[in-house]
Amino acid sequence: MPDTIPISGPAAWVGKEVTQREDWNFTLASKHLEEIRLAVRQTATMPLTGIASAEFSLPILGQQLLQIQHQLEHQSGVTILKGLPVDDFSAEEAERIFWGLSTYIGTAVSQSASGERIFHVRDEGFKTGHPKARGPNTRKRLSFHTDRCDIIGFMCLQQAQSGGINQLVSSVSVYNQILHERPDLLKVLMAPYYYKRHNVDTGNSLPYCQQPIFSFRDGIFASAYLRVLIDRAYADNDLPPMTETQLEALNFVDEVAARKEMYVEFRQEPGDIVLLNNWITYHRRTEFIDFEDPAKRRHLLRIWLAAPNSRALDEMFRANYGAVEAGAIRGGMNPSSCNS
Numbered sequence: 001m002p003d004t005i006p007i008s009g010p011a012a013w014v015g016k017e018v019t020q021r022e023d024w025n026f027t028l029a030s031k032h033l034e035e036i037r038l039a040v041r042q043t044a045t046m047p048l049t050g051i052a053s054a055e056f057s058l059p060i061l062g063q064q065l066l067q068i069q070h071q072l073e074h075q076s077g078v079t080i081l082k083g084l085p086v087d088d089f090s091a092e093e094a095e096r097i098f099w100g101l102s103t104y105i106g107t108a109v110s111q112s113a114s115g116e117r118i119f120h121v122r123d124e125g126f127k128t129g130h131p132k133a134r135g136p137n138t139r140k141r142l143s144f145h146t147d148r149c150d151i152i153g154f155m156c157l158q159q160a161q162s163g164g165i166n167q168l169v170s171s172v173s174v175y176n177q178i179l180h181e182r183p184d185l186l187k188v189l190m191a192p193y194y195y196k197r198h199n200v201d202t203g204n205s206l207p208y209c210q211q212p213i214f215s216f217r218d219g220i221f222a223s224a225y226l227r228v229l230i231d232r233a234y235a236d237n238d239l240p241p242m243t244e245t246q247l248e249a250l251n252f253v254d255e256v257a258a259r260k261e262m263y264v265e266f267r268q269e270p271g272d273i274v275l276l277n278n279w280i281t282y283h284r285r286t287e288f289i290d291f292e293d294p295a296k297r298r299h300l301l302r303i304w305l306a307a308p309n310s311r312a313l314d315e316m317f318r319a320n321y322g323a324v325e326a327g328a329i330r331g332g333m334n335p336s337s338c339n340s
Contacts, residue, residue: 004183006176007221010075011280013170015261018078023071028083032061036084039100040093048099049108049117056100065104068275072105072151073309077277078168086157086271098155098273098301105275106151106305109332113203121154121300123290144169144257144282145226148320149304149331152283153275156268160298163288166274169263171223171282175214177256185249189213192316193246195226196233203334206319208233213253215314217324222279222313225253257282268300279311306330 006012010021018024028036039056046055053062068079081101086094095118102108108117144167178185192210214223227250234242256262268274276283290297306329313324323330 006179007172011077011170011172012176013076014173016264018076018264021076023075023079025080025082035061036097040096048096051100053103056103062104069105072275072277077280079275081273084271094157102153102303102305106307107329109149109304109306110335111304112200112333113335115335119302121302122298141287142284143227144284146224146278146282147304149278150307150310151275151305152278153273153303155273155301156270157299158270160288161291163286164298165265165286166268167263167265167284169257169282172221172280174256182252185252188245188249190215193230194233194239195229201333209320211316211320217312217314220311222311225282304332
């Protein structure tokens with residue numbers, strides 16, 4: 001059961017105040033860019049997924065990235081790396097840079113049944129109901145959610161003509177606000193909800209899993225939330241229906257998170273890399289309008305990372321994440337046997 005005392009600390013930020021934090025962003029200097037260019041040349045003949053931090057050598061920047069790794073777990077849960085002149089690099093080099101920098105933050109896990117560890121976020125034009133359709137591959141507005149990993153990273157290659165604004169909220173502060181206004185709903189939010197297996201998660205043998213929205217282990221908070229998979233689960237006739245209280249609680253999470261004073265918004269520009277701790281933040285983006293020219297359309301790279309300094313999780317997360325121990329490699333999607 002939740003305590004009656006709100007959670008304090010740097011993760012409990014509200015709205016724009018997070019932009020005043022030292023860990024909000026980090027701008028790459030010329031010495032960092034020199035290291036990146038050298039690392040790209042030194043790893044040019046290596047397969048991307050075979051590159052570790054030892055191969056992508058960043059003597060100065062690497063120490064800063066390890067500090068960012070620490071900050072993501074113990075401070076605000078968000079850092080934006082700025083100053084990378086992404087247009088100076090080829091698409092393959094940009095992907096290599098994103099991968100190389102990420103090796104200092106964590107271990108990349110699979111984002112699909114085919115085992116891809118860098119996912120391309122762009123409008124693929126899939127129709128509603130298409131088996132390969134995922135929210136990131138559309139231009140529609142997304143709701144506040146988390147992804148199945150400790151740390152999620154986005155690298156912007158090109159922005160949309162308009163829209164596609166990033167919005168972030170502290171799930172710690174969402175919890176605190178619900179504790180203040182509707183503590184009666186926290187009991188149900190800390191009990192398990194059903195999640196349906198994602199339509200692209202074909203390597204997963206479990207049609208459903210159960211996990212809570214809010215949880216604590218050893219006094220440490222963690223929140224995971226993907227409303228679309230919860231709604232899909234309870235729409236199936238082979239599960240017990242969602243109770244009125246469960247529905248009210250989910251709606252209140254959405255309502256609190258979407259309050260203008262609760263979240264911060266920004267536009268990720270080409271070259272920007274956004275890193276988020278999924279256990280203490282929710283993220284979403286607004287609908288966007290692309291350029292007519294396909295070569296100019298919005299394009300981001302996404303990576304899911306298991307962090308070596310991650311928190312321990314409630315046992316209820318084991319089925320969906322594979323492990324709950326602190327620092328474990330966990331999350332992601334299992335590759336399908338037909339793709340392995």
